[in-house]
Amino acid sequence: MEWVYIEDIARHAGKEVEIKGWVWRRRASGRIAFLHLRDGTGFMQAVIEKTNDNEELFERVRKLDIESSVVARGTVREDPRAPGGYELVLNDLVVVQEPVEPFPIRKKDHGIDFLMDHRHLWIRSKRQFHILRVRHEVIRAIREFYNERGFVLVDTPIFTGSVGESAGNTFELDYFDYGKVYLAQTGQLYLEAACMALGKVYNLGPTFRAEKSKTRRHLIEFWMNEAEVAYYEHEDNIRLQEELVSFVVSKILERASTHLLEIGRDLKKLEKIEPPFPRITYDEAIDFLKKKGFGIDWGDDMGGDEETAISLEFEKPVIIERYPRMAKAFYMQPDPDRPEVVLCNDMIAPEGYGEIIGASQRIHDYDLLVERIREFNLPLENYDWYLDLRKYGTVPHSGFGLGVERTVSWICGLDHVREAIPFPRMLYRLKP
């Protein structure tokens, strides 16, 4: 008998097949019983009506506990009463294992603490199934975007000898007798080196921030996609970001809209996402926030509430550009017309989802970069190889980092990034 996956079931209507999976739900009356099965690719129901010939099977089915692993055999039947339109008319069932005790996550309300403690089991639930499938499609679309445009994947290291941009907030560990090394907060400096070798480069991997942040937008370990392009300037950079985000959203709508609908996402909001995105300068943002009554002055960085207030003004992601240079990282290129601001931008997702991209044109002039490193009181010796890049054929270049979980969270309409990654690492939460 042919083993088929639930996602392919429609192609097997009328045929006798085998499904290998788990019992998701069970309902039974005196004469008819339903088993809702899942197999990792989807959910479907199996049905059995009691007859003179199948009493033994019927009794086994109506007593099966949820999360029993089973191999179910039967005929695929199209039926409008079945969720999904197809069901399996059972004629045989092999139990691989029955749970040794009742599965803890049942059809009822659970608090987040309980669910997080049971994350290894929680991911079997329907909502998590759909979210993790969307995450998979988001990452697939990101890779596709770059690959179609001739970018080269450059995997940047997790262990780094020198600190990235800021000295605090890094995880420090012992590296044999070499001394201290740090877990990467960003691969940017390496991508800057790589773009001088390969032109257009990107990475996609985990990054680590030792920040004691406890908010719906923060993870300690999160996945970031970064891109860096030689000869790209500020405007080229923004255009690339708009195209990336629009591409990802359109691919999700194309391939994963059923998942989004299952978790209650309003697709109309995503269908509006196409370039160009609205743009405001930092100056305009500050004026707007002051009018809204925020106690913020020119030179201050924006917090989550400020970003949310701005994002709610637009239906698409909004680009905020040209921040004061002292509020941003040392390596950002000054605006030639206004040296007090830098050629950078953030991209703020709609509906209050916050910053999903941080971007800038990088300083390519050796002397200016040295001056900035000194101005920010950073140890010059840590940046020896980074400065080298400015000694040999330096060119303008630009890049950005996209937060994968925040993007997934926005696309899915989640209320916390912890559901956008299979096993979130959060403050004081490392299990499972």
Next chain:
RNA sequence: UCCACCGUAGCUCAAUGGUAGAGCGCCCGGCUGUUAACCGGGUGGUUGGGGGUUCGAGUCCCUCCGGUGGAGCCA
């Protein structure tokens, strides 16, 4: 690190300082198409730990532990 809130049955939550309860789950029975099935019966407690106030504490106070949300910082 700081601020706020929370911790009671397996889970989600009630309980004016005065006999610890409900719904769901689970177990048993019933039900011929269920969609969070339904109906009947049963099961269920060191009220997070310690100390204190009080005739009496789930409730008030102190302290510790754990959790959630937020701030700062960022993707």
